[in-house]
Amino acid sequence: MTTRPLARTLRPLFFIVAGLVAGPGTGPAVAASRIPVVATTTDLKALVEAVGGDLVDVDALARGNQNPHDLEVRPSLMVKVRRADLLVMNGLELDQWAEVVVQGAGNPRVGPGAPGRVDASGGLLVLEVPQAKVDRSMGDVHPVGNPHYSIDPGMAAGVTANIVEGLARVAPQSRPAFERNRQAFLARVDQALARWTTEMAPFKGAKVVVDHNMWIYFLTRFGLVEAGSVEERPGIPPTPSHLTRLIALMKEQKVKVVVSVPWTDQKLAERVAQEAGAKVVPLAPAVGSVKGADGYIETIDYNVRSIAQALR
Amino acid sequence: MRSLVGIGLLLTGMLAPVPAAAQDVEALRKELEEMRKQFDTMKDGYEKAINRLGERIQQLESRPQPAAAPPPATAPPAAAAQVPAPAAPAVALTAGELARPREPFSLYTQRGPGQLLFDMGVAGDFIGNLTQSNVDKANAGSFPGRENRFFPREIELSLFGQIDPYARAEVRVEAGEEDAGEIALHLAEANLTLMTLPFGTQLKMGQMRSRFGLLNPVHEHDRPFIDAPNVLARFLGEEGLVERGAELTWVAPLPFFLEALVGVFNGDNETAFGRGKLTSPLATGRLRTFFELGDESAIQLGASVANGETPERHRNTLLGFDAKYKYRPEGWQHPLLTLLGEMIYQTRRVDVLGEDTNGDGIQDTPDQTRTRNRWGWYAGGEVQPFRTGQLARWAAGFRYDWTQYPVMRGREWAVGPYVAFMPSEFLRFRLGYKYTERATRDGFTDNESSARKVDEILFQATFILGAHPAHPF
Numbered sequence: 001m002t003t004r005p006l007a008r009t010l011r012p013l014f015f016i017v018a019g020l021v022a023g024p025g026t027g028p029a030v031a032a033s034r035i036p037v038v039a040t041t042t043d044l045k046a047l048v049e050a051v052g053g054d055l056v057d058v059d060a061l062a063r064g065n066q067n068p069h070d071l072e073v074r075p076s077l078m079v080k081v082r083r084a085d086l087l088v089m090n091g092l093e094l095d096q097w098a099e100v101v102v103q104g105a106g107n108p109r110v111g112p113g114a115p116g117r118v119d120a121s122g123g124l125l126v127l128e129v130p131q132a133k134v135d136r137s138m139g140d141v142h143p144v145g146n147p148h149y150s151i152d153p154g155m156a157a158g159v160t161a162n163i164v165e166g167l168a169r170v171a172p173q174s175r176p177a178f179e180r181n182r183q184a185f186l187a188r189v190d191q192a193l194a195r196w197t198t199e200m201a202p203f204k205g206a207k208v209v210v211d212h213n214m215w216i217y218f219l220t221r222f223g224l225v226e227a228g229s230v231e232e233r234p235g236i237p238p239t240p241s242h243l244t245r246l247i248a249l250m251k252e253q254k255v256k257v258v259v260s261v262p263w264t265d266q267k268l269a270e271r272v273a274q275e276a277g278a279k280v281v282p283l284a285p286a287v288g289s290v291k292g293a294d295g296y297i298e299t300i301d302y303n304v305r306s307i308a309q310a311l312r
Numbered sequence: 313m314r315s316l317v318g319i320g321l322l323l324t325g326m327l328a329p330v331p332a333a334a335q336d337v338e339a340l341r342k343e344l345e346e347m348r349k350q351f352d353t354m355k356d357g358y359e360k361a362i363n364r365l366g367e368r369i370q371q372l373e374s375r376p377q378p379a380a381a382p383p384p385a386t387a388p389p390a391a392a393a394q395v396p397a398p399a400a401p402a403v404a405l406t407a408g409e410l411a412r413p414r415e416p417f418s419l420y421t422q423r424g425p426g427q428l429l430f431d432m433g434v435a436g437d438f439i440g441n442l443t444q445s446n447v448d449k450a451n452a453g454s455f456p457g458r459e460n461r462f463f464p465r466e467i468e469l470s471l472f473g474q475i476d477p478y479a480r481a482e483v484r485v486e487a488g489e490e491d492a493g494e495i496a497l498h499l500a501e502a503n504l505t506l507m508t509l510p511f512g513t514q515l516k517m518g519q520m521r522s523r524f525g526l527l528n529p530v531h532e533h534d535r536p537f538i539d540a541p542n543v544l545a546r547f548l549g550e551e552g553l554v555e556r557g558a559e560l561t562w563v564a565p566l567p568f569f570l571e572a573l574v575g576v577f578n579g580d581n582e583t584a585f586g587r588g589k590l591t592s593p594l595a596t597g598r599l600r601t602f603f604e605l606g607d608e609s610a611i612q613l614g615a616s617v618a619n620g621e622t623p624e625r626h627r628n629t630l631l632g633f634d635a636k637y638k639y640r641p642e643g644w645q646h647p648l649l650t651l652l653g654e655m656i657y658q659t660r661r662v663d664v665l666g667e668d669t670n671g672d673g674i675q676d677t678p679d680q681t682r683t684r685n686r687w688g689w690y691a692g693g694e695v696q697p698f699r700t701g702q703l704a705r706w707a708a709g710f711r712y713d714w715t716q717y718p719v720m721r722g723r724e725w726a727v728g729p730y731v732a733f734m735p736s737e738f739l740r741f742r743l744g745y746k747y748t749e750r751a752t753r754d755g756f757t758d759n760e761s762s763a764r765k766v767d768e769i770l771f772q773a774t775f776i777l778g779a780h781p782a783h784p785f
Contacts, residue, residue: 076604079566100782100784104563105563140737237704265700
């Protein structure tokens with residue numbers, strides 16, 4: 001008499017548990033469905049979408065307007081990584097927080113050394129690699145080089161090559177499609193790069209000041225020169241004496257532009273620019289960080305247009 | 313004739329070695345032939361190897377190329393000096409670099425692949441406190457035995473990283489002042505986590521801070537308060553629930569975060585359990601969930617349970633409930649507001665000695681075992697009201713405590729505001745005040761002194777050297 005009601009009670013429980021265990025995200029993606037991919041930044045998300053096309057379903061951990069250096073590890077990020085077959089990381093110690101997300105997600109497919117892990121910086125020519133002793137007295141330095149390569153359109157070829165390799169590990173049968181998508185995307189980037197280069201050509205050698213040292217790839221690509229930084233040392237508010245020196249340098253070298261990003265101190269950038277007779281140009285540090293920077297090419301378009309307009 | 317014989321003998325003597333010399337020439341010829349063959353084989357081998365390398369180079373060249381080096385900026389030397397020359401790719405090591413012995417501890421050289429196979433960090437946490445002399449004498453402050461002192465509470469050396477593709481490990485060794493002037497060194501944590509188990513489960517085993525509640529797993533230097541909340545100190549002891557055993561976690565494949573945890577430990581914690589035997593283990597469990605309340609705020613909720621035996625072989629069950637809320641406006645790098653709280657409810661069987669109720673020297677009530685249902689809680693918060701600039705380094709917070717004592721009669725409450733200054737992500741100072749009021753002096757009467765009301769000024773200085781993992785929510 002008592003076993004039947006108990007069995008009835010337990011049966012739905014069994015199906016719930018079985019459903020949870022066998023539910024989405026616990027096994028490898030079925031070939032027919034989209035490959036669940038998680039990228040740590042919106043730039044990488046855009047590049048994965050460009051390569052993966054309809055074959056991928058991509059989510060980003062950091063939002064475009066968030067500082068990707070120091071993201072808070074929310075459990076909601078673990079839910080995203082839990083479902084992923086591929087995790088694309090920026091590397092160069094920008095997104096080390098993602099390791100803590102992976103540790104909490106319980107998804108061995110994207111664990112360290114797993115086939116579902118892509119370091120998008122692999123094989124890239126890294127700038128500002130310290131050649132001497134570095135320590136924290138220099139601020140929150142990046143000991144393996146400047147990690148902000150993704151906003152340089154010239155890096156798209158290398159980054160997408162790494163993404164293709166990662167996607168092909170997860171879905172080898174789709175490699176030709178990924179390659180086709182990549183070539184089509186790179187053709188669009190090349191076309192745009194020619195346009196951007198022409199647009200920026202008159203300003204070659206122009207000096208700009210940045211509020212955070214994250215534009216070296218972009219500036220170098222278009223022949224601009226970083227004359228200084230509002231942030232004296234990464235992650236540490238500047239001292240008044242540094243700002244005085246910077247303003248004097250800007251006046252002396254006739255620097256017209258202070259490049260800023262949404263998560264830094266806008267008022268401080270404004271004050272420095274005002275004192276030095278320059279203007280603040282808010283650029284898009286990542287895809288989706290500002291209105292009008294919704295895609296990869298659109299974001300660089302936005303940045304080139306903004307800085308060219310300011311230097312005119 | 314003699315001369316002819318002599319010439320004959322001479323000729324014979326001269327001609328006799330001819331067959332032997334002919335044999336040597338033949339052998340040399342064979343040897344030469346052999347060497348030629350070997351040379352040809354080697355040549356073929358080298359040619360094949362060269363061809364293979366050539367094919368490989370062609371394959372690599374035909375693959376999509378990494379981005380070219382950005383064009384050099386045409387800038388005057390002074391400005392160009394601020395842009396270091398493009399370095400070689402991080403993976404490219406020269407023959408000299410490959411030949412050089414690797415130095416795993418050379419943290420200040422470039423950390424290329426394989427140079428440092430794990431991370432290490434040092435966290436230092438110093439405490440200073442001032443209080444009344446009776447509190448000092450009675451050892452009844454928030455840091456018992458260290459009243460009116462400045463001391464290292466926790467100097468922690470952490471080593472952590474991947475063991476192999478399947479597991480990671482962490483080892484933490486701590487030194488700190490436990491009694492006035494005495495520094496004790498001990499193993500704080502040493503555990504490994506198997507990360508690739510079926511169904512997305514992970515198994516952590518070794519010595520660890522049990523994931524019971526919100527703050528117990530958090531190291532003291534990482535906590536949002538200078539001192540431990542009273543309810544945790546009373547029910548789990550000053551060290552917290554640090555146990556030896558294993559924890560299994562599972563994140564449910566649901567659209568929202570839900571983590572389930574079960575643990576089995578020795579039960580070494582003397583304040584709450586103390587049986588210390590796997591035959592009567594301490595069993596723990598925890599459910600944790602998390603909800604984003606839009607882009608700017610989020611809340612985490614948790615429920616925990618711990619069930620084990622005391623040294624008297626009585627059962628003790630602790631239930632814990634916790635919540636944490638953070639509000640971080642768009643574009644802020646730190647939360648503007650953090651609120652958190654925890655509650656512990658205890659059901660514990662204890663031995664109660666019989667009493668002499670009428671003072672005649674004879675025990676009137678029998679020894680018995682009773683149940684102590686006790687509880688306590690704390691709630692606190694922190695505001696960091698400025699988004700950027702110098703003022704963004706400042707924060708202010710408070711905590712309110714109310715707790716009963718787990719075994720003896722009585723309760724206490726406390727309130728403690730504080731301010732914090734953080735020159736950088738790796739350095740923090742806190743200055744706080746704490747007022748504690750107890751319902752009874754019982755239990756706080758060392759050295760013929762007592763402390764029912766306690767005023768304390770608390771100071772904390774915390775630094776981090778080297779690697780430190782990102783903080784969870």
